[in-house]
Amino acid sequence: xxxxxxxxxxxxxxxxxxxxxxxxxxxxxxxxxxxxxxxxxxxxxxxxxxxxxxxxxxxxxxxxxxxxxxxxxxxxxxxxxxxxxxxxxxxxxxxxxxxxxxxxxxxxxxxxxxxxxxxxxxxxxxxxxxxxxxxxxxxxxxxxxxxxxxxxxxxxxxxxxxxxxxxxxxxxxxxxxxxxxxxxxxxxxxxxxxxxxxxxxxxxxxxxxxxxxxxxxxxxxxxxxxxxxxxxxxxxxxxxxxxxxxxxxxxxxxxxxxxxxxxxxxxxxxxxxxxxxxxxxxxxxxxxxxxxxxxxxxxxxxxxxxxxxxxxxxxxxxxxxxxxxxxxxxxxxxxxxxxxxxxxxxx
Amino acid sequence: xxxxxxxxxxxxxxxxxxxxxxxxxxxxxxxxxxxxxxxxxxxxxxxxxxxxxxxxxxxxxxxxxxxxxxxxxxxxxxxxxxxxxxxxxxxxxxxxxxxxxxxxxxxxxxxxxxxxxxxxxxxxxxxxxxxxxxxxxxxxxxxxxxxxxxxxxxxxxxxxxxxxxxxxxxxxxxxxxxxxxxxxxxxxxxxxxxxxxxxxxxxxxxxxxxxxxxxxxxxxxxxxxxxxxxxxxxxxxxxxxxxxxxxxxxxxxxxxxxxxxxxxxxxxxxxxxxxxxxxxxxxxxxxxxxxxxxxxxxxxxxxxxxxxxxxxxxxxxxxxxxxxxxxxxxxxxxxxxxxxxxxxxxxxxxxxxxxxxxxxxxxxxxxxxxxxxxxxxxxxxxxxxxxxxxxxxx
Numbered sequence: 013x014x015x016x017x018x019x020x021x022x023x024x025x026x027x028x029x030x031x032x033x034x035x036x037x038x039x040x041x042x043x044x045x046x047x048x049x050x051x052x053x054x055x056x057x058x059x060x061x062x063x064x065x066x067x068x069x070x071x072x073x074x075x076x077x078x079x080x081x082x083x084x085x086x087x088x089x090x091x092x093x094x095x096x097x098x099x100x101x102x103x104x105x106x107x108x109x110x111x112x113x114x115x116x117x118x119x120x121x122x123x124x125x126x127x128x129x130x131x132x133x134x135x136x137x138x139x140x141x142x143x144x145x146x147x148x149x150x151x152x153x154x155x156x157x158x159x160x161x162x163x164x165x166x167x168x169x170x171x172x173x174x175x176x177x178x179x180x181x182x183x184x185x186x187x188x189x190x191x192x193x194x195x196x197x198x199x200x201x202x203x204x205x206x207x208x209x210x211x212x213x214x215x216x217x218x219x220x221x222x223x224x225x226x227x228x229x230x231x232x233x234x235x236x237x238x239x240x241x242x243x244x245x246x247x248x249x250x251x252x253x254x255x256x257x258x259x260x261x262x263x264x265x266x267x268x269x270x271x272x273x274x275x276x277x278x279x280x281x282x283x284x285x286x287x288x289x290x291x292x293x294x295x296x297x298x299x300x301x302x303x304x305x306x307x308x309x310x311x312x313x314x315x316x317x318x319x320x321x322x323x324x325x326x327x328x329x330x331x332x333x334x335x336x337x338x339x340x341x342x343x344x345x346x347x348x349x350x351x352x353x354x355x356x357x358x359x
Numbered sequence: 360x361x362x363x364x365x366x367x368x369x370x371x372x373x374x375x376x377x378x379x380x381x382x383x384x385x386x387x388x389x390x391x392x393x394x395x396x397x398x399x400x401x402x403x404x405x406x407x408x409x410x411x412x413x414x415x416x417x418x419x420x421x422x423x424x425x426x427x428x429x430x431x432x433x434x435x436x437x438x439x440x441x442x443x444x445x446x447x448x449x450x451x452x453x454x455x456x457x458x459x460x461x462x463x464x465x466x467x468x469x470x471x472x473x474x475x476x477x478x479x480x481x482x483x484x485x486x487x488x489x490x491x492x493x494x495x496x497x498x499x500x501x502x503x504x505x506x507x508x509x510x511x512x513x514x515x516x517x518x519x520x521x522x523x524x525x526x527x528x529x530x531x532x533x534x535x536x537x538x539x540x541x542x543x544x545x546x547x548x549x550x551x552x553x554x555x556x557x558x559x560x561x562x563x564x565x566x567x568x569x570x571x572x573x574x575x576x577x578x579x580x581x582x583x584x585x586x587x588x589x590x591x592x593x594x595x596x597x598x599x600x601x602x603x604x605x606x607x608x609x610x611x612x613x614x615x616x617x618x619x620x621x622x623x624x625x626x627x628x629x630x631x632x633x634x635x636x637x638x639x640x641x642x643x644x645x646x647x648x649x650x651x652x653x654x655x656x657x658x659x660x661x662x663x664x665x666x667x668x669x670x671x672x673x674x675x676x677x678x679x680x681x682x683x684x685x686x687x688x689x690x691x692x693x694x695x696x697x698x699x700x701x702x703x704x705x706x707x708x709x710x711x712x713x714x715x716x717x718x719x720x721x722x723x724x725x726x727x728x729x730x731x732x733x734x735x736x737x738x739x740x741x742x743x744x745x746x747x748x749x750x751x752x753x
Contacts, residue, residue, distance in 0.1 A: 144701050182705050182707065182708055182715055184704050192705070192715070242492075242495050243496045243499075252743070308734075309730070309733055309740075313519050313731070323727075323730075330696065330704060334699075335704070338697065338700050340630070
């Protein structure tokens, strides 16, 4: 029922073609969309019941993110659906309720950003240096993943408007807004959770989102190939086109299955990242991108244009592939025996 | 290690070309070539003029038409040195398509009028072939040309006009006889892009660039002498032209330059562990694989060029170059995007602003735009059909 309402809302509220038609002005979030998503209860999906949330399981959360990817939504639903409960667990008891209420009302928006060793802590507990891109456009607060040599990946929490931060506007490849942050003796709240764990959760969200992107692109292409006629018949009549689509369909079905498997494993591990995550993220970076490239190829020149959806899906998947552990990094984590026997220890 | 080009004559020739480029290529032209895809005609034209004044304006043209008379290896070395120095690429539409077509099928008056402008880099061309409903199925095109006294009147719509907004002239394929089979009723015309009745519409592509256009032709009057060759033979000229285009589509020297740049990127760009990416054996393996595939491509290109120099027009084997060359171009930039990681997906805020990190500039735009190289000039699916039917007799 929730998914029906998600699909209906996306269909009836600024569908992708209306947003991409104005892509040159930026893939901005409609000003009222986040509030509407809050009113629909979506921002409560990852908030525990004891704090007034819906505490949805991972199947539900990843299924919603697939729909968001298929619709090319600019709002950072994935950050909230993947991380809200973890964030709330890490906050001091007194702050939990107020933070949960602010998240569910759409008043607090969370972004995630990584700080690399060359831009790591300036000493003590202060942050210094320039971050990578903030994932989560319009963020009011940041979860900062601080990579420090020999100290793993620590997790910090700070307000965007707080002292010690200066911001620079940018865009991701697919047009979604992003910031880069220069930290200058910023003193964040350090949270008792692993930054690696947050990274893996975000990577799992991207797998779902990009699977949705491939799904949306596939449906669009299938319709087009059945309508577009060359040599006196629909393109879909040609065997080479049929085989191409069948190949992408195999990739899509595997991606859907991988997303469902991630959800089941995360349910079983109570929110921990799971054994199949590195394989799933590596699959996204290789097969999903290849599939999207193939859909552009089968569509011909129209697939290359800004006015048509395929290029936007492709760029969304390219963005997802690069963030929170690219293919090389994920492949490096895969130990065949450990992965196949089920204890890769990721997360 | 011995090289194919390692003879004293060729070393000397290479040194001469390299010295000329070093002395005459403006640094700003090289920087613009490195940074972008869609160069302004001023840059392309000025460099073409410099080469032409040296007598190197069109090495692949016959000597009698302004070519250099170089053999295959010299011609390839010249292209390679230009690519390695990031010299602006020559105008494909004029130098590789319109020019050779006019040399092969045009009238003496057309050659006299139009070839000097191409050689000097002061007149630019575009190609009016594809239409909204005639892409791979080009012969089904609907644009018509009707005789009216000593003029032709052209009506229709063309699309995917590369650099049409910068062009002075278009070679346009139009239907002149609809009573015969589709391929038999087509003719080619030279159309002035400033003629009344022509209107252009930009098409923005996924690299956030403007290089292609749609054009509408509304009762455009074309002088009779602008018909290329014979009426109703336009399909034959188009096929020959597309074959020449496919040879050029391999873009071997530019791909060589990109693989070298890729290695430099891997040597300079740190991975997540802070060490250069080139230290990663997987990255080294990827680059070595690309290099091996490039050597195979280059060998095939040189073979076709040798045939061309011997006076044999490239045949369906040009399709092999188109397929392998275009796929390799895509793999090179896909590898670049993987090496760049986050740097490849963060752009400046304004549309068309390009990547924020200087190390990613040029790579991201090329990666996105190169989705098209397996589509244009006859998609790779069409090329495979040509190979199967024409070479393999299937």
